[in-house]
Amino acid sequence: MSEWIIKNGLFVTMDETQPVIRGYLHVKGDSIAYIGEQEPQLTEGVEVIDGKGLVFMPGLINTHGHTPMTLLRGFADDMVLQTWLQDKIWPLEAKFDDQSARWGTSLAQLEMLKTGTTAFVDMYDRMDIIAGVVEQSGMRGVLTRGAIGFGSPEELDAKFKEAVDFARDWNGKADGRITTMLAPHAPYTCPPAFIERFVQASHDLNVPMHTHMSETAAEVEQNVRDYGARPVEHLDKLGMFARPTLLAHAVHLTDDEIELLAARGVGVSHNAASNLKLASGVARVPELLRAGVTVSLGTDGAASNNNLSLFDEIRLAGLIHKGVSGDPTAVPALEALKLGTIYGAKAIWQESSIGSLEVGKKADIIALDLNRPHYFPLTDIVSHLVYSGSGSDVRHVWIDGKQTVRNGECLTLDEERILHEAQAAFERLL
């Protein structure tokens, strides 16, 4: 069993009882064996990492994305959501092959790792390829074959089977780093009966549900026209919220809908940059948090963000809800950091094992370089991480106690090759 220790560490733990600790963190195998001010007794030969000039925190958790879409970064911007999807994104996605998926997800996982994300949710197709890259990258992946409910009955059957097979076959793989969900794409792209089949499968396989919901005002209106109910009530009637569910976006919500999500224990992935860029609006995050809904952060696909650095989402979440609500105390710094860490862990039902630096939890740890002008003076480290920090400050990353990034270099993925292959894969689509 591998064993190592950090000394001279400054730890932002996300543990309520001791949010900031200066001292030691001891890893045995894949878990945190000790964190605190006292130097632990060590067997000889244990690797010692000097934490001077660094700040350590839990790895970030990105709760919504579509990693192969990273191949379309910058391909089409500044357009209306439906036009962007129908005229630009979907036609190019239709040409995606295994190589597009492989190099798109490799590029995404490389970027996420280097900017401090250790766990991510992914909804796409060709998920076996994505899962294969997760095995290699060392990341924690919560993966789901998303299914758009357009097509012939045979096509829908095939998508459903592929989604169910993936969810069953890959759950718990890669030493438990891979978990799975079931994901009908959205109420406006899936007939009710198709959604119900996924809900039933979620019961059968005992895996959670994930879907896009109420991203735009237009799709909410459409839902009312088509089904006589807003999306929350609609999905609730289809039985989805009887299952553990994570909703992406949830921008347009009434007070009653927020209350129902809280009552059902449904989590929300807040995709601030994507919602701004596509002009979908600003989710009611302060109200969701007040109601007790688990809110976490997602980048969405790189085509609508356009980067995958969760630090950018944390900063945005810390800024925008103040400005839009008129309340400068909304989403304070510590809460913004929780959105990207411990609340993210809750959102993917893994809060008992990740999301904070605590004894017994997995050693999913990132270290940022503090010797940079924007961290000076060293006043409030949580404030600095949220309002001033950036993903490019990340120096080291460990997942399950294994180092995946060292001095800014990814150890598990071949960066030079990925940049080259991603470029070539994109050019083949044109």
Added chain:
Amino acid sequence: MSEWIIKNGLFVTMDETQPVIRGYLHVKGDSIAYIGEQEPQLTEGVEVIDGKGLVFMPGLINTHGHTPMTLLRGFADDMVLQTWLQDKIWPLEAKFDDQSARWGTSLAQLEMLKTGTTAFVDMYDRMDIIAGVVEQSGMRGVLTRGAIGFGSPEELDAKFKEAVDFARDWNGKADGRITTMLAPHAPYTCPPAFIERFVQASHDLNVPMHTHMSETAAEVEQNVRDYGARPVEHLDKLGMFARPTLLAHAVHLTDDEIELLAARGVGVSHNAASNLKLASGVARVPELLRAGVTVSLGTDGAASNNNLSLFDEIRLAGLIHKGVSGDPTAVPALEALKLGTIYGAKAIWQESSIGSLEVGKKADIIALDLNRPHYFPLTDIVSHLVYSGSGSDVRHVWIDGKQTVRNGECLTLDEERILHEAQAAFERLL
């Protein structure tokens, strides 16, 4: 005369006629002698920089800030503006001495240089110290001794004299890199007669005006109560807009006020992050741009941002106005980049000499490292710089043709010493 050339360059010029150029850029002395696809004839011994893997663009222009306040970064966050100023910021600022100003502005100029800002507006006191650091850093500074109109007549006289002396004595210094303005702090902190004295001095010295205006809804209401007019009309009546004027914030504007600012040729420094963080609101940037007002970007002081990377402001300006207006075509990528470059140059009345890469303009150039995951695939470079890029991608900076940052290291300022001294100066304030 020094002479050097970039070959294999990818240039984002901000020149309407040829926005992106691949080829050569030739610098003679402090200016751009050639930019284009053809290799220029060179005398022997001219330094050649290989631009492979880099993207070059004009240096960024930060049109509002208070550099010594960088010393208060992270000292107080998540508070109401007036409480934050009165209970936290002003009491600590009252203890500022020459050393606080020196190390605060050094830290700020270091951070700005390393993140690609080559010119900045600064409003504070002890401006001779700030000007001295500008001489050393090599930056372009538009400096003004801001004057808050509280105090005895003698105190106001002293502030006024200091401001006027500074504006006269330093204008054009540091080989022309320093220009000056006159800056009554704000309509709500300066009696009308005090503002009028500055307007007269602005005529006398032929330097422009700068002030904070309509940052919060409360100060607009106060202005109406105190003077029977909203701030735009109030300042117009005091003669300010007969002078070249740059307004910071300008968040709360009516249609009529926007029209008047356009008619008077008044520029606006949009401080998106600061306005969000202090919950002041979201400035009406799309409407200002449509009306023909020159809009530029400012970080404001680091205590309300909390970093000085203008790339963060560019991205925010590209995102937030889409989300808030509901129009995904608002502030498209190229417009967002102009806010931080050529419009910034216009805002400080230097568009004939900086803000774009064009023959005859000063060689204020930055180079960013493209070999990073978030710039792949290489699709639309302008989109990447705005939506995906970051100040930490900056590798090289030149101002007036002289290199100030090389491979991410600042050549003109001593980074290690500044971080140390800034920390010590902050601790002395406590």
